[in-house]
Amino acid sequence: MTDTHLQDYIERIAHLIRSETRIAGADFDLQPIQQSALHYLAHANRYSDTPQAVTEYFGLTKGTVSQTIKALEAKGLLERGADAQDGRKVHLKVTPAGKKLLKKTMPARTVTGVWADMDEGMRTDLLVHLKNLLQDLQRKNEMNAFGVCKTCRFNRKTGDNRFFCELTQEPLRPAETELLCREHETSTA
Template sequence: MDSNSLYNHLERLSELLRTDLRKSGIKHGLQPVQLEVLHYLSVCNRYSDTPLAVSDYLGQTKGTVSQTIKVLEQKGLLLRRTDAGDKRVSHLGLTAKGSKLLDRLVPPPMLTNACDNLSKKARTQINHALNQLVMALLQSNGMKSFGVCHTCRYNGRSEDGGYYCNLVQQPLTVDDVQRICREHEAAA
């Protein structure tokens, strides 16, 4: 399969999902980018929940993300808190209302219904192939992977058997290592 054919499939798939997400979001006064911000914040770790990380992950400008965050705060869907160590940095998190709404809207119903009609084997194969494609796109374009912490080269074990990040030199929780991180680098 050549890249043109693959692009056509991916573009169509993206448009179908975006349309379904737009329909779901409109019912709640939300644009797709606002749902994307909420979704990202629901899967990232505490080192990646900043406005800058959101901009990097979504490939959006700081201005767009800043306005999106303001709207989500006004709607009571996310909270901003100042970093204890560096007052210039803010961390973002979903409110209970934001989490509840996101659980209802993402993944979009269209995708959930389609996946329900596929075998477990087909879902696994598609997931694996899409993961390979995403990683190839990121690597060939020098972009950050935003991978799951436990697959990172910096992830290690502390003396007490817990998890430890060798990049930031801090202990990690079980929750941290199951989330995506903007500092992720694939283990060798």
């Protein structure tokens, strides 16, 4: 057992999932990376719903991401919004049509099947391991890890169901704290 096995397994699993995703999306003219990006954007908070964040999340280049977003927008699954403070930034909102589509395509069918067949212990173990692996790789590549407020060191609870972000110095609605943030830093508490 060596480190090539790790790379090998990941690659083969990814190929299988990708090939399924391709089939699942074919009925809706949705490519794998388009589905993934749409899925991400449906779960990203207001600091993280930009092309730049998508770029970081998937480790792609900004040119590639720009193409993907253009395609999704043309299909009416995504809408572009301006940023009030920064004229360079673009905010991407998934349209109702986009959300409807996501329900049909994500996750891939056999992933759901395999998941359903696992017992609870196996599920959490697997996710914990994958998460650690991802974070280790991201750390080595000096990338942001992304995460939700609950586990973030910048998150402060200011009352019953009221939260405040110490980084952006803004209050957050409870629902927002469930979304992914590119500025997330694990709390060391």
